[in-house]
Amino acid sequence: QSGSVAANPEQYDESYLCPVQVGGQTLNLDFDTGSADLWVFSTLTPASESTGHAKYNPKTSGKAKSGYTWNISYGDNSGASGTVYADKVVVGGVTATSQAVEAATSVSTQFMQDTDNDGLLGLAFSTINTVQPQQQTTFFDTVKGTLAKKLFTVDLKAGTAGTYDFGYIDNSKYSGTITYVPVKTTNGFWEFTAGAATANNRSLGSVGDAIADTGTTLMYLPTAVTSAYYAQISGSTNSADAGGYIFPCDADVPDFHIAIGGKSFTVPGEYINFTPADNSGEQCFGGIQPNTGIGFTILGDVFLKAMFVVFDQTTSAPRLGFAAQ
Ligand SMILES: O[C@H](COCc1ccccc1F)CN1CCCC1
Numbered sequence: 001q002s003g004s005v006a007a008n009p010e011q012y013d014e015s016y017l018c019p020v021q022v023g024g025q026t027l028n029l030d031f032d033t034g035s036a037d038l039w040v041f042s043t044l045t046p047a048s049e050s051t052g053h054a055k056y057n058p059k060t061s062g063k064a065k066s067g068y069t070w071n072i073s074y075g076d077n078s079g080a081s082g083t084v085y086a087d088k089v090v091v092g093g094v095t096a097t098s099q100a101v102e103a104a105t106s107v108s109t110q111f112m113q114d115t116d117n118d119g120l121l122g123l124a125f126s127t128i129n130t131v132q133p134q135q136q137t138t139f140f141d142t143v144k145g146t147l148a149k150k151l152f153t154v155d156l157k158a159g160t161a162g163t164y165d166f167g168y169i170d171n172s173k174y175s176g177t178i179t180y181v182p183v184k185t186t187n188g189f190w191e192f193t194a195g196a197a198t199a200n201n202r203s204l205g206s207v208g209d210a211i212a213d214t215g216t217t218l219m220y221l222p223t224a225v226t227s228a229y230y231a232q233i234s235g236s237t238n239s240a241d242a243g244g245y246i247f248p249c250d251a252d253v254p255d256f257h258i259a260i261g262g263k264s265f266t267v268p269g270e271y272i273n274f275t276p277a278d279n280s281g282e283q284c285f286g287g288i289q290p291n292t293g294i295g296f297t298i299l300g301d302v303f304l305k306a307m308f309v310v311f312d313q314t315t316s317a318p319r320l321g322f323a324a325q
Pocket of ligand 1: 076120215217298
């Protein structure tokens with residue numbers, strides 16, 4: 001089988017939500033290549049934490065996995081926990097007849113407050129799934145064997161709907177050729193080595209070890225690369241108050257170029273002029289921020305929405321394919 005689902009951006013492209021049928025009920029889920037749990041707001045989630053969210057009712061067709069629990073915390077200190085059911089999950093026509101559906105009994109305030117988001121669909125490697133006592137597979141790993149090709153592609157866009165495709169590569173969605181790089185799976189992420197970064201034809205240094213993470217909004221780069229980039233924007237400053245680099249909203253924000261697999265890819269400066277940093281709209285928050293405390297580089301949506309990316313498990317050695325949109 002194969003299929004395609006829309007990836008609808010929230011305001012400022014903060015995250016992208018995709019309609020998914022869970023036990024016949026449609027929920028809008030954040031597809032996250034940086035985690036491996038499929039969890040949903042549910043009738044088991046306290047009403048005080050789930051107002052405004054679509055909720056999965058396991059009573060309809062879910063089969064309880066008795067004694068199974070899950071508990072996840074994310075890099076930004078958001079998190080959720082709950083119990084586990086097996087149910088039918090359909091994404092863009094691709095059907096998992098029995099998928100582990102993790103029903104939330106508790107969610108953190110970040111999730112409670114984002115009422116567009118009814119849960120997450122993890123697309124990292126199942127080795128980091130949090131279900132106990134028995135780890136469960138991601139939707140992709142569950143259906144992988146039934147897909148025309150063991151891959152999915154990600155085509156996020158700036159300010160408009162993109163797509164996640166499963167089982168095939170749509171050659172109309174990218175320009176030029178796809179450049180493939182090997183993936184290191186030991187941390188459970190789609191992790192690879194990126195190369196030199198430049199802006200205004202000046203070297204910013206090497207990016208190095210990075211993950212392709214659809215669940216992270218921004219790009220978190222090595223501190224040296226980040227400070228070299230903002231040195232080229234007059235009036236920019238790393239503001240503890242704002243929580244990162246900001247600059248005048250009318251600044252000239254240069255394109256960011258990064259080498260991957262020996263090819264150069266461009267993130268337009270306008271994507272890096274990310275959001276107003278305050279209510280005056282005078283200062284704007286940068287789409288590139290330092291990866292301090294993270295330990296590796298995260299190429300999130302600000303990067304991905306300039307790219308067409310193939311998450312490929314067609315061979316025993318997973319690989320990532322990058323092309324310009
Ligand atoms: O929690 C992730 C973002 O994690 C990456 C990250 C961002 C900022 C500081 C440290 C980090 F590790 C985003 N959520 C994952 C699921 C929903 C959004």
